Amino acid sequence: MRRRLSSLFEGMMRSLFKEDGAEFRVELVADPSVQEFVGTHASALDSAFEKVEMSEAMRRRLTRSNYIFSGMKAFHELNEAFPSLLDENGNRKSFERFLNDVQTIDKTYNSNYLRAEYNFVAGSAEMAARWESFMQDGDRYHLQYRTQRDDKVRPEHAALDRVTLPPSDSFWEEFYPPNGWNCRCTVVQVRKSKCPATNHDEAMRLGDEALQRDSKGIFRFNAGKEGKSVPDYNPYTIRRCRNCDVAKGKAKLARFTPDNEVCRACVIFHQCAGDAEKSAVAIERKHYLHEMEPLLTRSCSKTISDGSSIPVGFSTYGNKHLFSDTFGRSSVLTKEDLKDLATLIENATFLDDSALTHPRSDDIQHFYYFKTSLRGVEIRINVAKMVKIRSNGRARISYFVYSVNDI
Numbered sequence: 001m002r003r004r005l006s007s008l009f010e011g012m013m014r015s016l017f018k019e020d021g022a023e024f025r026v027e028l029v030a031d032p033s034v035q036e037f038v039g040t041h042a043s044a045l046d047s048a049f050e051k052v053e054m055s056e057a058m059r060r061r062l063t064r065s066n067y068i069f070s071g072m073k074a075f076h077e078l079n080e081a082f083p084s085l086l087d088e089n090g091n092r093k094s095f096e097r098f099l100n101d102v103q104t105i106d107k108t109y110n111s112n113y114l115r116a117e118y119n120f121v122a123g124s125a126e127m128a129a130r131w132e133s134f135m136q137d138g139d140r141y142h143l144q145y146r147t148q149r150d151d152k153v154r155p156e157h158a159a160l161d162r163v164t165l166p167p168s169d170s171f172w173e174e175f176y177p178p179n180g181w182n183c184r185c186t187v188v189q190v191r192k193s194k195c196p197a198t199n200h201d202e203a204m205r206l207g208d209e210a211l212q213r214d215s216k217g218i219f220r221f222n223a224g225k226e227g228k229s230v231p232d233y234n235p236y237t238i239r240r241c242r243n244c245d246v247a248k249g250k251a252k253l254a255r256f257t258p259d260n261e262v263c264r265a266c267v268i269f270h271q272c273a274g275d276a277e278k279s280a281v282a283i284e285r286k287h288y289l290h291e292m293e294p295l296l297t298r299s300c301s302k303t304i305s306d307g308s309s310i311p312v313g314f315s316t317y318g319n320k321h322l323f324s325d326t327f328g329r330s331s332v333l334t335k336e337d338l339k340d341l342a343t344l345i346e347n348a349t350f351l352d353d354s355a356l357t358h359p360r361s362d363d364i365q366h367f368y369y370f371k372t373s374l375r376g377v378e379i380r381i382n383v384a385k386m387v388k389i390r391s392n393g394r395a396r397i398s399y400f401v402y403s404v405n406d407i
Contacts, residue, residue, distance in 0.1 A: 001044050002111060008037040009077075009106045010099060016078055017085065017095050024082040026264045029075050035272060041070040041110070045229065048118050049125030056327035056335060058132055061227035062125055064273055068247075069117075069229070071269035072236035072262070077109050079261070116181045121230065123178035124223035127187065131176070131224020132331050134189060136406060139166040141189040142197060145177070148184050156210040157185055163203045164195045171200065175207035176222040180214065217242075238262050246270060284335075285323055291339045292319045298342035302383075304350055304368055310399045312345055312383050317362070318400040329405035332377045341381075341401055348372035348381050363388050368399070371407060378407040 011033040019025060028034060045066040049059075081102045087093050093101070134143060145163040147153045153161075157179060165171050177185035211219060216239065221231040232247040233239055238260075245251035246267060253271055258264040292314070299313035322341070326333055337344075348370035355366060366385040371378055384402035387395050 001040075004040055005037070005044070005110045005114075006106055008033070008040055009110060012037045012074065012078065013081060013099055013102055014095070016081060017098055019082075019085075024079055024261075026075070026261050027268070028078060029071065029265050029268050030272065034074055034078070038067065038071045038074050038269075041073065041114075042067040044114070045070065045118060045121045048122035049129075049229075052125050052129050054125070054129035054132055055331040058128055058224075058227060058331075060277075062121075062128060062223075062229040064277065065228040065230055066121065067273050067276075068266070068269050069234065069236065071272070072234075072266060073109060073113075075262075075265040075269075076236050077105055081105055117230075119182050120178055123183060124229045127177055128224040128227070128229070130187060131222065134167050134187075135224075136331070137189070139168050141167075142192050142195055143167050143172065143187050144190045144195055145175070146186050146188055152184075154180070154183075154210075156212065157183065159206050160185070160210050162195075163198045163206060164190060165197050165200065165203055169197075169200060169203075171203045171207060173222050173225065174220040175203075175210065176224070178223075179211060179219050237266070241266070288323055288335055288338055289319060292322070292341075295319065295339070295342055300342070300346045302345070302348070302350065302368075302370065305353060310368065310383075310385075312368075312399045312401065314342070315386075315398065315400040318384065318402050321402055322404070326404045329403065330379060332374050332379055332406055333404050337374065341404075344372050344374065344379075344404075345370065345381055345383075345401055351380065362386070364402075367402070380405050380407050 012031075015028060015031045015033045019028065029038075042063070046063055049062065054062075084098055084101045085092060087097075134141075142164050143166070145160045147157055147161045149158075149161065160175065160179075163171070172187075177183055177187060179185060211217075214220070216233070218231060218233055218235070221228065223229060231242070232244065233242040241247050241262075244263075244266075246253065246256050246263075253267055253274075256267060258267050295314040296316065296319075299311050301309045302312050303309050322338065323335075326338075327335070349372070351369040351371045353366065353368045356364070363386050364384045365387050368383040368385065370381045370383065372381065373379065381401060382403045382405070383399055386398050386400070388398075389395055
């Protein structure tokens with residue numbers, strides 16, 4: 001990967017070398033050579049949590065975070081390299097001399113810094129996955145801060161060891177680990193009866209002391225709650241990024257007017273990320289819907305509350321909804337499980353049913369809920385009852401799997 005990045009860095013510098021203006025042009029970050037470098041760098045960070053179990057929705061958010069972070073890092077590399085285009089007399093250098101002079105930038109950013117960034121992303125992803133798991137239990141348990149309790153633990157982090165608070169406490173918004181580069185701290189669930197809560201004000205005081213060296217407040221974020229592998233405010237962005245609506249996905253890019261180079265670069269990377277995600281999602285969606293086609297021929301009889309049975313199957317409409325909706329609601333189900341949903345519903349038992357809570361325009365009139373288990377975890381399968389009125393006035397009733405969520 002290091003050799004690959006070094007090669008792509010050279011390609012990125014070739015694009016920079018072709019620039020004619022006297023000032024750095026931010027739009028260069030959209031150049032194919034820059035985008036290839038950014039994508040490869042982001043992939044290196046993605047590999048840090050390749051085997052970490054989490055929902056697909058969380059994985060997508062962390063992957064997007066890695067891309068934006070890698071993009072802003074490349075922007076800084078280009079910006080830092082730009083002055084090296086000219087020699088001490090103000091004349092343009094040969095490409096060979098220019099490339100030789102910017103090798104320190106490549107080594108600093110893509111070797112030295114990348115090690116720490118990789119470790120940080122790995123820690124963030126692990127803690128984001130834990131946060132997802134914690135949220136399934138709500139405040140049923142307390143969360144307890146834990147250090148590794150060895151001689152490598154920073155004294156200021158050691159003071160946080162065994163701080164215990166419910167997940168809903170605001171302490172976890174600022175002091176959820178990792179709390180610095182190469183931080184090895186973690187958080188675990190503990191029983192309330194066994195581990196009473198720490199005083200909130202005392203916990204916040206200890207947290208402030210632990211991050212006193214983080215004078216800019218870069219590490220005061222919760223990777224799981226924000227769905228970010230790296231905070232919006234980091235060494236490659238500016239303080240205002242912490243509360244920026246673009247970074248939080250609340251602003252439409254077309255309506256946002258950047259007033260500085262960092263913001264302009266950030267908007268371009270968010271646009272590129274959106275385009276890439278749309279393309280990737282379209283390809284992925286087509287693949288998995290094709291894999292789900294055999295489900296359209298499967299059906300089974302399920303007993304409901306009044307003792308009668310309904311024929312539960314699958315539909316093209318339901319399968320599309322299953323693909324788009326399920327992964328934001330289940331941390332257990334994966335895309336690879338979609339093709340096996342027939343087996344899951346066959347083994348499921350009736351749980352409950354309900355009328356609509358709001359008007360619909362798709363002819364669905366009722367829902368039936370069934371429960372089963374997947375990899376040792378209980379999940380709920382939601383079956384829709386659709387009633388379509390034919391041209392002859394007769395009703396066509398169908399029951400199909402509509403969504404899946406965790407219990």
